[in-house]
Amino acid sequence: MYAIVNIAGQQFKVAKDQQIFVHRLQGDEGASIEFDNVLLAADGSDIKVGAGALNGAKVSAKIVSHLKGDKVIVFKKKRRKGYKKKNGHRQQFTKIEITGISL
Numbered sequence: 001m002y003a004i005v006n007i008a009g010q011q012f013k014v015a016k017d018q019q020i021f022v023h024r025l026q027g028d029e030g031a032s033i034e035f036d037n038v039l040l041a042a043d044g045s046d047i048k049v050g051a052g053a054l055n056g057a058k059v060s061a062k063i064v065s066h067l068k069g070d071k072v073i074v075f076k077k078k079r080r081k082g083y084k085k086k087n088g089h090r091q092q093f094t095k096i097e098i099t100g101i102s103l
Contacts, residue, residue, distance in 0.1 A: 001044075003101045005059045006037040014059060014098045024092035027063050032099070035059045041103055048103070057103050064095040 002015045008023040027033055038057035041048045048054060069091040076085040 001101055002042055003038050003057070003059055004040040005035050006039060006053075007035055011039065014101070016098055016100060019064065019095060019097045021069075021093045021095055023094070024066065025063065025094045025096070027094075029063055029065055032060060032062050033096070035061065038101075041101065054103070058101075059098060060100045060102070061096040061098050064097050066092070066094050069093050 002013055004011055004013050008025065010022065012020055012022070014020065025033065036053070036058050038054045038059060039050060039052075041054060041057055048057075050057070072089045072091075074087040074089060076087075077083065
């Protein structure tokens with residue numbers, strides 16, 4: 001069984017006991033959370049698609065840890081003008097584990 005769920009503005013295909021990285025979520029490590037914006041749910045050959053979201057469908061998950069992603073270097077330059085700017089960014093992520101999908 002799998003589901004396509006909208007988490008923090010992004011769509012993820014999730015299954016039970018799967019671990020995924022999503023944008024930073026509020027909550028402590030070990031806390032359980034639920035997502036009710038399920039767009040599609042499939043169990044074998046039985047596929048249910050919602051007009052927007054499925055009514056009554058939920059995906060439950062547990063927050064495993066909060067962490068930072070790899071550093072991305074942003075370098076801007078304009079040739080012959082003496083303009084150079086170097087900046088870095090590390091995205092905040094939350095690692096969650098899917099504990100169940102209910103319809």
